[in-house]
Amino acid sequence: MKIAFFTETFLPKVDGIVTRLTKTIESLTKAGDEVVVFCPEGCPNEYMGAKVIGVPAMPLPLYPELKLGLPGAAVSDALDELKPDLIHVVNPAVLGLGGIWLAKTNGIPLVASYHTHLPKYLEHYGMGMLEPLLWELLKAAHNQAILNLCTSSAMVKELSEKGIQNTELWQRGVDTETFRPELRNDDMRKKLLGKFTDTGSLLIYVGRLSAEKQIERIKPVLEKIPEARLALVGDGPYRNQLEKIFENTATTFVGYLSGNALASAYASGDAFLFPSSTETLGLVLLEAMAAGCPVVGANKGGIPDIITDGVNGCLYNPDAKNDGTESLVKATQKLLGNENERKIMRNAARLEAEKWGWSSATEQLRGFYKKILEKSDNQIAA
Structure with missing residues (x-):
């Protein structure tokens, strides 16, 4: 053809x-x-x-x-x-x-x-x-x-x-050969943590830093879960505003990563947070899952096609009160709360990605x- x-x-x-x-x-x-x-x-x-x-x-x-x-x-x-x-x-x-x-x-x-x-x-x-x-x-x-x-x-x-x-x-x-759990490593984890100590609760976001991605919704999660750390991987027109919003929080602005470095970043996080409620699919979620990183995403748009709540990740309701703040916090706490359950979710996330x-x-x-x-x-x- x-x-x-x-x-x-x-x-x-x-x-x-x-x-x-x-x-x-x-x-x-x-x-x-x-x-x-x-x-x-x-x-x-x-x-x-x-x-x-x-x-x-x-x-x-x-x-x-x-x-x-x-x-x-x-x-x-x-x-x-x-x-x-x-x-x-x-x-x-x-x-x-x-x-x-x-x-x-x-x-x-x-x-x-x-x-x-x-x-x-x-x-x-x-x-x-x-x-x-x-x-x-x-x-x-x-x-x-x-x-x-x-x-x-x-x-x-x-x-x-x-x-x-x-x-x-x-x-x-999704590319399951590039994105895989084996790329988890301490050096990348230190890069993602920046100046902050490792508490075992490293949240990552990968994507464009823009208004429609609703990244500011993660800030209350950091306030409600003091031990949580956040790495924002990517760049975009909303970065300056986000730096002000996340000032005085345990947030590292990593910038763009690609190739093996990006794959390693996914694999080195404890949970992937993707608050956007405007996604037709959310490819980064699939990439995170292929890397064995359990995900939290909005119960809206194309994301429920990817995430089975409580199995390979957690869903939050973006239309709940206060832009779904409480729902997002609870979903993140659920994912971070039990190491054994999170390990099961990691494996389930990878198995789901392998289908596609x-x-x-x-x-x-x-x-x-x-x-x-x-x-x-x-x-x-x-």
Whole structure:
């Protein structure tokens, strides 16, 4: 198959969407598929056998790490050269809309996928009143596609309720070879603890430091559990505010980690806290679980697809009083409270992650593609 991806997010940016996309591309090219990726400029020219074409882009004002690509004649020319069997638009925005238009004008089957819950992000930037309008725009874009893929059952349900048609679940995936319990080590643990003593209650967060991640919700946990220590791994536009919020708490700002260092950080924590209630999936949770770190996450969005409460982690209710503060504290206390139970959860977390390799997720995707192309060929023949 020849597949063209249009994505607003790609390397060198690192996040859950880019991880899923790069792992998917790697699996597709290994299977013999020809892949081209259209994404914002600043990208590599090639990735794992796929051609990557950068287009002029400008940063989104409220989310500067996200660049909106502006498709031009070069995109159309490259598409004519490849003659793809199928176009897959990832999180359609400006560049994605160009991909949709090119699919429609050239009669190329179109798939879209939904990864970032942008309507829910708006309220964290003081723009909640625009949520209904954004849903209408998303509906108009996604309903151009033959198939709309979501990364959790909750998102399949919500998008369907909002009027987005032809939705299917694109199963989760995680790299269980990179992220594994054996990478737990004392040197990384000391790095995560910073200047603080090791009490056996090291909480870690990995991800973008931004308003919609609701990281400030962890502060009451530190106040209620004095022996707890917190390591924030990652960076982002909200870091300065978070440094003020967590001032005088046992918190270490670690910055970005990648590769083995990141895998070791996951494995070296006692519990992974992820307070965000806007996640379509929460890939970092799966990575933590693969590393044998039990997790606490919100009982909302795609997270309940991953966490079985009390088995491989703990869920908290983000809609309870005081932004779920009491619920988050109790869930963390439950996870930290008994070393034997936490060990059982560690093992269960790893076993859950082992079910979800990237190769099987990509084979599922290839199955979707093949069905669409077979249906398209039958329609042409008729």
